[in-house]
Amino acid sequence: METDNWKIVYENWLPEEQAHREALCTLGNGYFAARGAAEESSADGVHYPGTYLAGGYNRLRSEVAGRTIENEDLVNWPNWLSLNFRHPNENWFGLAEVTIIYFRKELDLKNGTLHRHLRFRDQNGRETSLKSTRLVSMAQPHIAALQWELTPENWSGIIEICSALDGTVKNKGVARYQALNDQHLEITATGNDETQHYIYLEARTNQSEISMAQVARTRFYSEFPAQSPLYALEQRANYVAHAFQIPCENQKTVRIEKVVVLYTSRDFAISEPLLEARRAVEHAPDFSELLAAHSLAWQHLWHRCDLVVATNDRTQQILRLHIFHLLQTVSLHTADLDVGIPARGWHGEAYRGHIFWDELFIFSFLNLRLPELARELLMYRYRRLPEARFAARGAGYRGAMFPWQSGSNGREESQVIHLNPKSGNWLPDDTYLQRHINAAVAYNVWHYFQTTGNSEFLNLYGAEMIFEIALFWASLASWSEEKQRFEIKGVVGPDEYHTRYPDAETPGLNNNAYTNFMAVWVLDVALQLSEIIGEKRQAELFEKLKISAAELERWEQISRQMFIPFINHTKQVISQFEGYEALQELDIRKYRETEGKMLRLDRILEKEGLDINRYKASKQADVLMLFYLFSTEKLLDIFTRLGYDFKPEHIFANIIYYEKRTTHGSTLSKIVYSWVLARSNRKRCWGDFQTALLSDIEDIQGGTTSEGIHLGAMAGSVDLVQRCFTGLVMSNHELLLNPVLPDKIYYLELRLKYLGNWLSVKLTQQKLVVAADPDWKNEICLNFRGKMHTLRAGDVQEIDL
């Protein structure tokens, strides 16, 4: 791999790495995506879908393990990348059938393009160069394009080109979902226009009835000959193509452009999809103009979003890859699509596009750069508030209960059984009991406000969400006479290994420390809201949500008397849940030696007939999430409020205790560990940071990247640099900076938008420089380790560290 920090380059052809590379090299613009080897599908046998669309969900029934279950999946739209050539009466080109003389694949992060340069010799001794360039336009959301430059190196003659829209795609990207129904599309029409300028394909999802139209225009340019080819239409089931012949001359390059437009019935500002797609293809300029506009859009994005990091390793390059994927998943083009933040991007099939809590790791990046997008993502939750209300009511609670895995309409879509690929067993899945997702929603609403100062959003939508979630927590909490405290029973924490007590008949654990603490935090925030939204608006919302003075009194009580379990003999270490310390210890090191570093210990034990619920072994950070989400000050504040004597020096004891017992079966875990170690142990912090950084580029979980990139870990690694290493904390009245830069980083530079104003931060081991953009309208209070600096338009503040 080259050291160019703006590029990911592969210079060898390794078919066995193909799926992983294709996931990393997926292009997208938030609206649709181009993934995979379709362009060379005949070569590697891997047939990934060409396009996914946010919001294109479909719910299908399957027969699995002797029972009927229903699952909702993100739909793969038909593959538009399909383009191939052959010599007449020979096989279509395929990488496996030629001798590769030169191979280079390059993901250009700066310009958002994927380039492939091949030189190969076929079985008849003909040598050919093929350069391809691919883009999914960041300037025009409905457009994608593919360019081929084909050069005969030692031959002349006619070649046949086939440019297709292929609707035979299924959902086949995740091996353990193979038993599930994967046929999501019905192709409703295919054809071409009278002038043969383009082909089209219309499809409809077979349950959710979303319709889609793709239109493709294929043109070729060559010095020889001048006349245009005869296009022949090829139609077969769920497939349409234009085929044509091009005369080629030795050493003369033929250029082929394929421009594709996608519209769906859920788009704004349309009459109907096919009509719009046709018009758009007619108006579409040629490849070079599309590329120029696309590249400019990326330049502007990078200006807002880049992070300059100088180290002796690949940190810079990988951080850019992570930012790149984040911006491809959440872009200005998703703003109108009513989508959330999917765990695996829009182009990975794992988790079926469902929305979990990953936004907790992603929002800070957006709040500080593209706050309008963050607002739209919060609206995604707001629009599902009615469904969350039904869910709460159905479960016997008040307020709103957001689901752990949120599907298209905001319904709980957590699987009810899941496959252990290690054992082949289908097992019950109780992870839906992760009620802590509700705290994450409230946390994100609150921090969006703290960073942007957008009180209008809080007023109109955000406060209502926080109040509804507060109502939920208050109705979930119950008074324990024995403890003389409130408690929350029957839930699951972030550590999904533990879903019930050993031998218990019903799932759920009592007093998960993270959940209880977060509930207290939500109630505390809810009690403060009137200061921001005003008494009048609060009174309106209380009328609407039927919140009484007695209810507020209860919130106050719960937020002062919630039970938090501690490991008894330490009095300092927070217990992951009540009863955790009674579990058996497990020799995790033993398993690490045989099974690798990133363990799915639950699956390994289950295969051995053992239940992970019996052991002190965690999949990922649970208690430690608290140290990740809150500053020490805030943490102590809440513990004091609760009457617990928790001291800053206890934090490290907690880290030590859980580090030994955690397998990091989630990529998010290393983010959290690196974060919580940053101030106490910079060396170990750097190691965990690097592990998190490599999650996808090295596919450290062994094959999960091909199922979709890990967006939370990607954004989390960026957030570590931007907030943790700089000690950045935003509140709606001051910006705190307290850098603790790891030794390995020589220089760090970033731009941030805080309370509507752009500022730049430059940091070395010795110096911090904060500069205000010249167009600031108001002043901002910068708090550096307790010392206040007032920043005004154009100010540059230099601080020695």
Added chain:
Amino acid sequence: METDNWKIVYENWLPEEQAHREALCTLGNGYFAARGAAEESSADGVHYPGTYLAGGYNRLRSEVAGRTIENEDLVNWPNWLSLNFRHPNENWFGLAEVTIIYFRKELDLKNGTLHRHLRFRDQNGRETSLKSTRLVSMAQPHIAALQWELTPENWSGIIEICSALDGTVKNKGVARYQALNDQHLEITATGNDETQHYIYLEARTNQSEISMAQVARTRFYSEFPAQSPLYALEQRANYVAHAFQIPCENQKTVRIEKVVVLYTSRDFAISEPLLEARRAVEHAPDFSELLAAHSLAWQHLWHRCDLVVATNDRTQQILRLHIFHLLQTVSLHTADLDVGIPARGWHGEAYRGHIFWDELFIFSFLNLRLPELARELLMYRYRRLPEARFAARGAGYRGAMFPWQSGSNGREESQVIHLNPKSGNWLPDDTYLQRHINAAVAYNVWHYFQTTGNSEFLNLYGAEMIFEIALFWASLASWSEEKQRFEIKGVVGPDEYHTRYPDAETPGLNNNAYTNFMAVWVLDVALQLSEIIGEKRQAELFEKLKISAAELERWEQISRQMFIPFINHTKQVISQFEGYEALQELDIRKYRETEGKMLRLDRILEKEGLDINRYKASKQADVLMLFYLFSTEKLLDIFTRLGYDFKPEHIFANIIYYEKRTTHGSTLSKIVYSWVLARSNRKRCWGDFQTALLSDIEDIQGGTTSEGIHLGAMAGSVDLVQRCFTGLVMSNHELLLNPVLPDKIYYLELRLKYLGNWLSVKLTQQKLVVAADPDWKNEICLNFRGKMHTLRAGDVQEIDL
């Protein structure tokens, strides 16, 4: 009519007034609507559609006047109001077939409900009371409900109830569209659930392919008997109903509740429409709970939006009616629908739901109360910027050219021919040449920013629109060697009577003063934008839009050297367009005497074989729009910039000149006249205000209200009170107040949101009181006739007038 200012009451049954009343009494929540007499359809023969949905457009081909034309229409969804009863083996109830003993219809503006109370005697001497209450929920956008309370007054016996979803609706509300194709729907399924709890109907628009599901649940409650009735399903073409029998006892009231849910394929947060509609009906509470939530939502809206006006006439009541309809058309529930502001609400068929420039008269109301909605409405235009770019390029211009009548996808949907009902002739229509719509879009973007201070929106979206529109104006303008000034040729101004020069072969006029002035204003604003969005963002946009330094120089030149025509002999009166003064005078009074006050003189003359283009006769304010849109200071500022010696005292001469020559063929015209007269002639201003106020409630254009309320005039009348009578001007650094309260108003009170802060204004003839809400975060500068007052949280400023 009663004097209760929160109610519109009709106490007599006048079948001939029915269409007009039904338009005024339409209920809606921005998502869908309930209009009309469907409930009593058998009685009055009028069968209005029950529901319209914003965004449900459909384009159909028709054979008209020997040619094939295509028109886009707003679609009427199936009628859900259909509910009726009969005595076994008799006719279904109908108002025309009974003797009416008592009749009262009441639109309750405060609670958003429509009530009807009837007592009647049938041909068999049975007397019955029937009270109905109707709502379209402002709390839950997808739900509407209808309640009947039926009381036998002198009989007992069984009655049959029929509760239907009727998909046989067509677009038949506008007589002069009768030649056009009106069949927009295909009903795709009807049925009921197994438990007979509800009926459903699914439909699809036949060109735009939007699908829709309606589900209705009908329940009855009576003291006698307790058992529930047997529901029978009635299905026929495009129609489904539940029919059942209820035993009634003399003097005992039977209550029937019909709850209906509507979803379409364009909704957010859904899986598919029927699935969501079914779930929603299952979760729906009973009528009283729906009513309570609905009524509370209206209370909260009124708290933001009411305007208290004390006079001796109906002003207060009618202003509330106007605000009511505005809030029913643009509500929080339209925010996710990608809709603009239609000229006739969403429940009138006139103008087919197209988006004109009415937002120019409506935005101020929203900016000052519901700025988040104003933002969404601006996004409606932003989403159609690509289409406006295609249109500009297609017409040979740069930038973006928004259409005069904007359809679903932002395409020009102005009719190419229109019917003159007076003569029966179909005539060419060139009103699409009203390029001034582009200035209105820019004006709205700018004033949204001035009122809200939301620079984020300007930065991300608004500035791009203004620059693109500036590019358009600059490319439309050309240099005249003769005049040594820039000019704009071939357009039409707001006065649609004049579309070409007499005997000209091509349509369009040169140098429409309003258009030229607005172009200058747009260019001036565009040149100022960098101060707000910053140099960096401006540079980005210039790169994207390919705006060079030379282009900016050209903007500067045009904005200083644009030609504005004046009437030669006056040197003071602006000429509506170049050549206007050469037209013939027309004795408008003569026509007023025979044809009434609000003339469509174009149609009258055409019937007489004359061309209105020959005469100095205007449909509506054109030049005078300038005095309406700009303060005198701003006006003089731009005239000075242009090197014209225009003085404040010239304004009145302009008013006098055009007043004589204007027929007020648009309801907007009286708004503008009242506004421009407010400071010079309070008496005549009040007269014009009252005429504007009565536009719909008195149907002053004689039948146009039944085709849909006039939203621009409604909002304009409210805006006259809120901004013109108070002299309210918002800029992003100060709030100007300079009240000139008409004698007839004793007291005026309103609440406004300015730069994110709520304040209240109370005004008498002697005193102005401005009070800041207690939760203000920053201070605001209040400018009262040049004197500055700083307002902070909780401040109350009393000023003697």
